[in-house]
Amino acid sequence: MDLRYGPEYERFRQEVREFLAETWPLSGEEAKLERVQQSARFRKRAIARGYLARAVPRAYGGSEQPPDVLRASIIREEFARAGAPLDVGAPAAQLIPTLVAHGTEEQKRAYLPGTVTGELLWCQGYSEPGAGSDLASVQTRAELVDGEWVIHGQKIWTSYAHWAEMIYMLVRTEPAAAGKHAGLSYLLVDMQQPGIDVRPLKSLNGDSHFNEVFFDGARAPADRIVGRRGQGWNVSRSTLQAERNAVATADTTLKQFSELLELAKSTRRNGRPAIEDPAVRQRLVEIEGYVTSHEYSSHRQLTCAARGESPGLIGTMNKLVGTDIATRMARLGLEISAEGALDAPYHHAEMLTGGSGEANPVARFLHSLSIRAGGGTSNIQRNIIGERGLGLPRDFAVQKRKAPA
Amino acid sequence: MNFGLSEEQELLQQTIDQFLANECPPARLHEIFDGEEALDAELWRGLMELGLGGLAISESHGGAGLEMVDLALACEVLGRHAAPGPYLGHALAGVAIELGGSDAQKERWLPRLAAGDALATLAFAEPGGIWDPSQWRAAVRDGRVDGVKEHVLGGSAADLWIVGCAGGDLALVERGAEGAALEPFDGLDRSRRLDRLALAGTPCELLERGAAAAQRVRDAALCLLSADAFGGASRSLEMAVEFAQQREQFGVTIAHFQAVKHQLADLASEVEPARALFWYAAHAWDARPEQSERAAALAKAHVAERFVHAAYETAEIFGGIGVTWEGDIQIWLKRALFDRVYFGDTESHRERAARLADW
C-alpha cells in the first residue's frame, strides 16, 4: 500500500502545474471573451498537451492518450486546484464516449471536435412524462419520411435545452418490435428549428436549468442515427455507469465538506462559533467518517482500474453513497444556520431578473434532492446494488413488464 | 499510488480465513462462547502456529516484520469469524514492546510472544471509562505498582500484562507477581473475556520508552478495532444476504421482496465504503505518522458504528432467529457493542478528532 504517486507521476504533476500557471486564467483580450469561449480556448491548449479528451482520437479533436488512471487523476486534482475548466460536463460528457464507440466516421468528424472543447452545447433527451425510471417505455416517435426523421412527442427534465444547439435523444422508431427495449433508436437533432418548442421548468430553488421539450414534426437527416435502428437502448446504456459515477464524486464531496466546516466556523450560535457546540462537533466528525470513507474508496477504485481489475461491490454504490453524504451535509448546514434556514434560497428579486447568485444553506439543502433523482433515483441505485452488487433476484414487476401499447 | 492489497496480503487473509472456517465454525464458536474456560487453548495454539503471534514483531526477534496494515488485515478476518480469544491484546503487547522496550526487554519477550510461548496483553483501562494514557493513575514507586486496571482482555490467561501507569508510562507485570489480583468480569461479549486487575505493591519493570510509545499503541488499538469491526460488519451483511436467499415466505425467497433488497443494499452501502477507511487508518499508522492519531480515532468511531448498525439490521432480517441465543448473529451483535466501547467509545473519539483538527 502506498498512497504516493511516485517520482514519475510527481514529475508529471509538476508539468501540469507549470502548464496551468502559464495558461489559466486567460489574459489580455482573451480574458474579455465569454466564459464558454474562454473555456473552449483553454481546452484546446490543454488537449494539445494531452491533458483533456484523452480517450478521444486525434482525428476527432481529442488527445488520444494511452489509458492511465493515475495521470487522469493528477490532471483532475491539479485542474480543480487551479479552478481551470476540466473536460466538458454532463450532458456532453455522456455523448462523447457514445459517439467514439458507436458513431459513424462522418458523425465523429462533424461533432466530436466541437463537443470536446465545449463549443458545441448539447442536451440529453431521455426522460419523458411517462418514462422516468422506466426509461425504456419512451413514447416519442420518429418516422423516416423522404430521407428525414420526423419527430413527434415530448421530453421532460431536459437540462440546458434552453442553451443547447443539439439534442441527443431516445425515440421509438420500431413500434412493432417485440419488447419495449427493441424499438428504440438514438438520434442527434438540431434544436434550432420550427418543430421544437422549449419551455423552462422552474426548480424548487427558483432557478431554471431544466425544461420541457415538445416535438411537433421536428426533423433530422436520416444519417443522424447513432448505431442501428432499434439499437438505441444498447447505445445509450453503454455510458450509464460512468454517468452515475460522475454524481457526488469524492472530489465534490470533499469540497462541500470543507465548505460546511467553514460555515460551522463562521456562524455563531448562542454567542459562540457553531463549531464549538458539542452536538455540532459530533455531527461533523460523524459526517467526516463517511466523507473519508468515500474518498479512500475512490483511491481503491483507482487502484483497481490501474490494475485492470473490477472494483466489485463498491463500484455499484458510488452514487447512492455520495448523494447520501450530500444530504447529510446539507441537513447539518441547515441546522447550523438556525434562523438562517428561513431565508429564501436565492435573492428573490435577483431570481426574477434571471440571476442566481451565491447558494446559501437553504439552496444547498433543496438542491440535494436534485442529485438524488437525476441520473437514476436512489431506489434504482438500491436495485443495482442489490442485483448486481449482492446477487439478489431481479424485481418481479420489472421482469414481467410489457411493451407499451 | 497503490491503494489495494498485495498478493501476499490476500494470501495472509485467505490462510487465516481457511483456518477459522475449519477450526471455529459457528457450532464451535457457540461452545466457546457459552463455556467457562477463560481461553480456548487449542484455538489459541492454532492461531499461534499460523504465525499470528509475531506478524508485526521484527524478524530479528522471531516475527514476520510486517506492518500495521497487515496486522489490521488479520484482525479483519478474526472479526469476520467473531474469533474468540485475546488476540488483540497479544498483538498490541508486541507492538508496545517493539516501540517502547529496551534491547534487553525485546530480547526477553518478543521471541516468546512471536512464537506464542507466552501470552501477553494490555491493561490500559481504569475505572470511570479512562482509556487515555494522559489520565492513567496507576502509580509506580521503587519498582512497584499500585492501581486498578479494568477490562483487561484475556487478563487471566496472560503471562504478561503491560500496565498503563501515571505519566503515560508502560510497566511490565508478570503473572503470579506479588499483590496482583484478578477478578473475572461478567462481560457481554463472551468471545473476548475481560478481567479486572488490582495491583498492590506489585513488582514491575517500566518499559524503557513506554511513555513515548503509549499513544502510538493506543492508536494501533483503534486501527485494529476498526479492522475487527469491519470484518464483523461485512460478515453480518453476508449472513443477511445468504439468509435472504434461502428463507422462503409467500412462495419465494425473501430476497425477492424489494423492501428486503433495499434494506440489504442500504446496509451494503453503509458497510463496504468503510473498508477503505480502516485501510487508510492502518496505512497512516505505518506511513503518515502526522495523520495517524486522528485517522485512527475517526476510523474506530465510524467503523464500529457501522458494525453495530449492520449486526442490528441483520438480526432484524433474520426474524425470530435473530433474537435467540442459539442464533449466530447475537454473537456478532455483542462483538459490535464491544468494539464500539473498547478503547473509548464513539463519542469520545469524535470529540478527540474534532480537537485534533483544532476545531
Ligand SMILES: Cc1cc2nc3c(=O)[nH]c(=O)nc-3n(C[C@H](O)[C@H](O)[C@H](O)COP(=O)(O)OP(=O)(O)OC[C@H]3O[C@@H](n4cnc5c(N)ncnc54)[C@H](O)[C@@H]3O)c2cc1C
Ligand atoms: C436535476 C435533474 C436534471 C435532470 N436532467 C435530465 C436530462 O438532462 N435529461 C433527461 O433525459 N432526464 C433528466 N432528468 C430526469 C431523471 O433522469 C429522472 O427524474 C429520473 O430518471 C427519475 O424519473 P422520474 O422523475 O420520472 O421519477 P419516477 O421514475 O416516476 O420515480 C418516482 C419514485 O418512484 C420510485 N421508483 C420508480 N421505479 C421504481 C422501482 N422499480 N423500484 C423502486 N422504486 C421505484 C423512484 O425511486 C422515485 O422515488 C433530470 C432530473 C433531475 C432531477
